[in-house]
Amino acid sequence: xxSNSGLKMLAAVLALAMALFVEGSxxxxxxxxxxxxxxxxxxxxxxxxxxxxxxxVKRSGQEAYSxxxxxxxxxxxxxxxxxxxxIKACGLDRKSLGISSDSLxxxxxxQKLCSPQCYDSCPNIVDLFFNLAAGEGVFLPKLxxxxxxxxxxxxxxxxxxxxxxxxxxxxxxxxxxxxxxxxATPPY
Numbered sequence: 001x002x003s004n005s006g007l008k009m010l011a012a013v014l015a016l017a018m019a020l021f022v023e024g025s026x027x028x029x030x031x032x033x034x035x036x037x038x039x040x041x042x043x044x045x046x047x048x049x050x051x052x053x054x055x056x057v058k059r060s061g062q063e064a065y066s067x068x069x070x071x072x073x074x075x076x077x078x079x080x081x082x083x084x085x086x087i088k089a090c091g092l093d094r095k096s097l098g099i100s101s102d103s104l105x106x107x108x109x110x111q112k113l114c115s116p117q118c119y120d121s122c123p124n125i126v127d128l129f130f131n132l133a134a135g136e137g138v139f140l141p142k143l144x145x146x147x148x149x150x151x152x153x154x155x156x157x158x159x160x161x162x163x164x165x166x167x168x169x170x171x172x173x174x175x176x177x178x179x180x181x182x183x184a185t186p187p188y
Contacts, residue, residue, distance in 0.1 A: 030068040042082035044074045085129035086122035101132040114144035
């Protein structure tokens with residue numbers, strides 16, 4: 001009979017093998033345009049470009065979906081199809097159309113993104129939203145720090161703090177020790 005730690009080790013090895021299988025199941029290189037709509041969102045091509053699900057209307061009036069290559073680059077990751085575990089842990093949906101920072105204003109989404117299950121375990125998704133937040137002038141680790149009390153208020157405070165978001169961090173875990181500053185007084 002195997003020990004409990006032996007079973008955990010076996011489960012971890014199987015999980016890693018499955019993740020590698022999913023990443024490499026399409027061969028050595030991933031081209032976004034060749035991905036099925038159920039694998040497209042949150043995937044990264046072999047060239048390091050993020051894949052994006054797009055909706056088109058056919059001549060018949062029927063909606064059709066295709067996978068395209070966005071201009072957004074992943075910092076380090078290439079040739080990756082995100083795992084179902086990360087999609088679920090981070091509160092995402094594979095049927096998401098496009099890539100947007102709007103979801104950062106949704107407190108339910110931000111709580112899932114900032115949870116240890118997502119933030120510490122899903123570097124592809126964290127890298128994507130780190131860069132989307134930075135594009136809005138928001139430092140994702142600060143937003144995650146603020147989300148415990150009120151994410152929407154935290155986003156407003158961070159946006160008005162005058163602190164520019166630095167470039168992406170290349171490690172798996174993102175941490176910050178900057179204090180959250182009070183919002184500037186509006187000019188009215």
